[in-house]
Amino acid sequence: MFEKIVGHETITHHLEKEIVGDEMSHAYLFSGMDGIGKKKTAKEFAKALLCSDNEEKPCGHCPACIQIDHENHPDVKVIGAKTGETSIKISQVREMISDLSVKPYSGNWRIVIIDEAERMTPEAQNSLLKSLEEPLSYNIFILITSHPQSILPTIRSRCQSYHFQPLNSRKIKEILHRDTEFDSQLIDNAVLSSGGSPGMAYYLLENSEIREERVHYLREIYSLLRGNEIKVFSLAETLSKDKTTSQGTLEFLIHWFYQVGLLLDGHPLPDNAKPDQALVAFYKLLENEKNEAIIKTLFEMMATIQYNVNLRLQWEKCFIKIMRIQKG
Structure with a gap:
C-alpha cells in the first residue's frame, strides 16, 4: 500500500493496518527532520483513503490519486505559510475550518495536511484545537513538523504521533539513483552530508x-x-x-x-x-x-x-x- 515510501516501514505498516481495519485517528502528527518523507507519506495516506481503484490502493493513476499528487483534490487541502510569510495565520486556519463543515465532495473523507505546522501562530493553533476537541467524523488532520515541541501540548495529545527516523545511507542512495542522474561520487558525498534526509541529499545535489x-x-x-x-x-x-x-x-x-x-x-x-x-x-x-x-x-x-x-x-x-x- 505504501510501496512508494522508502524506509519508515514501521510507520507505514501501522497506517496500513488502520486503513484496512477502518480505525483511522481523526488527527496525526508526523514529526522528523526536514526532507525525510513526512509529506510524501501524508499524501500516500490520503491517496490510499480516497483512491477509486478496487484492486490496488493507492493505484497512483486514478483521478483521485492524480489530483492529490497535484494538490488540487477537492477533499484534500494542504496548507502552509503563504509565499512571503513566515507563519501560518489564524485567518488561514479559520478558512480551513469553515470548509471542513461541508461534507466531502467525492469520497468518505476530508483530509487536511498542515505542512510545517510549527509555523502556526499561537492564535492559529488555539483555533485548530477547537476542531480537534470536537472532530467531525469525516475529517482527518495530518500535522507535519520538524519541531514538534513548538506544537501546543494540548494539540499533540489529541494526535496519533509518528516520528520519522533518519534513513540509512543505502536507502537514500536507492532513492537518488532511482530519481536522479547524478554520478555515484556526487551522490555519495551528498548522502554523507544529508543527516539521513533524502530531501536534503537531493537539495545538496541540486x-x-x-x-x-x-x-x-x-x-x-x-x-x-x-x-x-x-x-x-x-x-x-x-x-x-x-x-x-x-x-x-x-x-x-x-x-x-x-x-x-x-x-x-x-x-x-x-x-x-x-x-x-x-x-x-x-x-x-x-x-x-x-x-x-x-x-x-x-x-x-x-x-x-x-x-x-x-x-x-x-x-x-x-x-x-x-x-x-x-x-x-
Missing part, C-alpha cells in the same frame, strides 16, 4: 553552493577547535542570517559529530561508508567525551533557537562553549 558552504563551515569549526577564537565571531555572523539557516546547519553539524563519535567508538559509519579526509581530521582532533559534550551543546542550541532569540549572540555562546570543551 545546489553546489550549499555543498561548498558546508565544507567551509567544517573548515571554520575545525579551525575553531584548534583554538582560533576569531572564528567564533565570523561563524556566528554568517550563521545568524535567519532561523531556517541555523536549524539546517545545526542538523548537519549534529549528524557530523555523530559520525565522528562512531569513529571514536571504533564503530563503522552507516553502511560501512568510508570516512572522508574531513571526518578523519576531526576524529584525530577530538576525544570521545569532548565530542559527546559538543553534540549535547548543539542540541541545546537547537532547543534555544525555537524561541525569539538573538541568533548571532546564541551562536557566539555556542561556539565559545565548544571551544572551552575542546580546551578542557
Whole structure:
C-alpha cells in the first residue's frame, strides 16, 4: 500500500493496518527532520483513503490519486505559510475550518495536511484545537513538523504521533539513483552530508553552493577547535542570517559529530561508508567525551533557537562553549 515510501516501514505498516481495519485517528502528527518523507507519506495516506481503484490502493493513476499528487483534490487541502510569510495565520486556519463543515465532495473523507505546522501562530493553533476537541467524523488532520515541541501540548495529545527516523545511507542512495542522474561520487558525498534526509541529499545535489558552504563551515569549526577564537565571531555572523539557516546547519553539524563519535567508538559509519579526509581530521582532533559534550551543546542550541532569540549572540555562546570543551 505504501510501496512508494522508502524506509519508515514501521510507520507505514501501522497506517496500513488502520486503513484496512477502518480505525483511522481523526488527527496525526508526523514529526522528523526536514526532507525525510513526512509529506510524501501524508499524501500516500490520503491517496490510499480516497483512491477509486478496487484492486490496488493507492493505484497512483486514478483521478483521485492524480489530483492529490497535484494538490488540487477537492477533499484534500494542504496548507502552509503563504509565499512571503513566515507563519501560518489564524485567518488561514479559520478558512480551513469553515470548509471542513461541508461534507466531502467525492469520497468518505476530508483530509487536511498542515505542512510545517510549527509555523502556526499561537492564535492559529488555539483555533485548530477547537476542531480537534470536537472532530467531525469525516475529517482527518495530518500535522507535519520538524519541531514538534513548538506544537501546543494540548494539540499533540489529541494526535496519533509518528516520528520519522533518519534513513540509512543505502536507502537514500536507492532513492537518488532511482530519481536522479547524478554520478555515484556526487551522490555519495551528498548522502554523507544529508543527516539521513533524502530531501536534503537531493537539495545538496541540486545546489553546489550549499555543498561548498558546508565544507567551509567544517573548515571554520575545525579551525575553531584548534583554538582560533576569531572564528567564533565570523561563524556566528554568517550563521545568524535567519532561523531556517541555523536549524539546517545545526542538523548537519549534529549528524557530523555523530559520525565522528562512531569513529571514536571504533564503530563503522552507516553502511560501512568510508570516512572522508574531513571526518578523519576531526576524529584525530577530538576525544570521545569532548565530542559527546559538543553534540549535547548543539542540541541545546537547537532547543534555544525555537524561541525569539538573538541568533548571532546564541551562536557566539555556542561556539565559545565548544571551544572551552575542546580546551578542557
